[in-house]
Amino acid sequence: MGRQPCCEKVGLKRGPWTIEEDNKLMNFILNNGIQCWRLVPKLAGLMRCGKSCRLRWINYLRPDLKRGALTEAEEDMIIELHSRLGNRWSKIATHFPGRTDNEIKNYWNTRIKKKMKLKGLDPVTHKPVQTKTRDFETNNGEMQHHQSLGFQETTVSLIPNLKDYDDQMQHKTEEGSPSNQSRDDSCIKNSDMGSSLVFQNKESLGSFTMDSYQNLMDNPFFWDCFTGLGESFP
DNA sequence: AAGGATCCCAACCGCGGATGT
DNA sequence: AACATCCGCGGTTGGGATCCT
Incomplete structure (x- = not known):
């Protein structure tokens, strides 16, 4: 064996x-x-x-390795980067000085994947596993309450939009589009750890920064939007 | 306390791309 | 152009540690 x-x-x-x-x-x-x-x-x-x-x-x-558990901020950033880059762990790891692709991959497979499933999100697509979002929204008073607090419907579908955009960009690159700009350059203005990510030229997003993403993730109401999504799908 | 189940991560494998001849 | 070699990446696994019954 x-x-x-x-x-x-x-x-x-x-x-x-x-x-x-x-x-x-x-x-x-x-x-x-x-x-x-x-x-x-x-x-x-x-x-x-x-x-x-x-x-x-x-x-x-390697002497420059960072020891110890990943922080919540790092975890959030992994999720965000994974939604755009997929399982390209080495690419993702370049945003985390002192962390290895293996470490991030392991962290994803053992923890984040589970967390996402608990929240009713597909770890591959980052989309809710559920398809009947209309039913969910209309039956969920809290959701409407959150929207009245400023959480728009597009906020919930933000990650899928980024993934789709990235897929399109990859397709473009593979076709040898004259616009030679790399995918990373086209959507990340300053990709170093701790700086803001700015997504541009995307109709559905307008302008979006990593800071605002962080605010979203930190807001308990954001995660409440997903509560219960996974329950109907074992 | 025992032992079965689950978690976690270091390490391995195979493949594809880059480079050299 | 064709082939050989090396490197790096992503997927997978073995087994120790920890948790649960």
């Missing part, structure tokens, strides 16, 4: 890394840098394949 070895070479060590191996790899890279991962294990005196060394360095040994 076991897995096939990732390298054909027999005798290479697999499984969890020991402290000694970590030290060897760390010392080697800090002293010599990385030219070719394939050569790293040989030169560092490790019985590992280059791929394994690369992964260990990137996901665990």
Whole structure:
């Protein structure tokens, strides 16, 4: 039942890394840098394949790694980025200095996915699993109350709109559209952690910033809009 | 206390793209 | 152009830790 070895070479060590191996790899890279991962294990005196060394360095040994649990703000940003980028974890991870794509992917799969399902949202499309939104809205007095507080219907469908927009942009890029602007550039004005995301040229959105998204997410009424959506869909 | 179920994450695999020859 | 090699990415899994009964 076991897995096939990732390298054909027999005798290479697999499984969890020991402290000694970590030290060897760390010392080697800090002293010599990385030219070719394939050569790293040989030169560092490790019985590992280059791929394994690369992964260990990137996901665990890198000195700039941020340790500890992800914050709520980071979690919200992951959701937002995932709604636009899909499962492109490495792209998403570039917005989180010190976090790895593996870490974000794991966090998504083990926690956010569940949270979204509990809120009645499809983790793939970010759309409510429910289709009869009209019935929901008309039968839900609270929803109307929230709208009277300033939450428009478009607010709830915001994430799906972003995804659709991103899909369209990707399609455009794949077709080799003369407008060569990258998808990220077209919708993110300043994508560094902590700065505002500004979505432009989208009829359905107008202008929308990450800050306002954060405000939305922080507002308990926003999440109330989804309460009960999942109950009718096991 | 025991043991079964579930959660979580480090590590692995296979694939596709980039680069070199 | 064709092939080989390497790297990086995303999906998946093994197994330790934790929770539940």
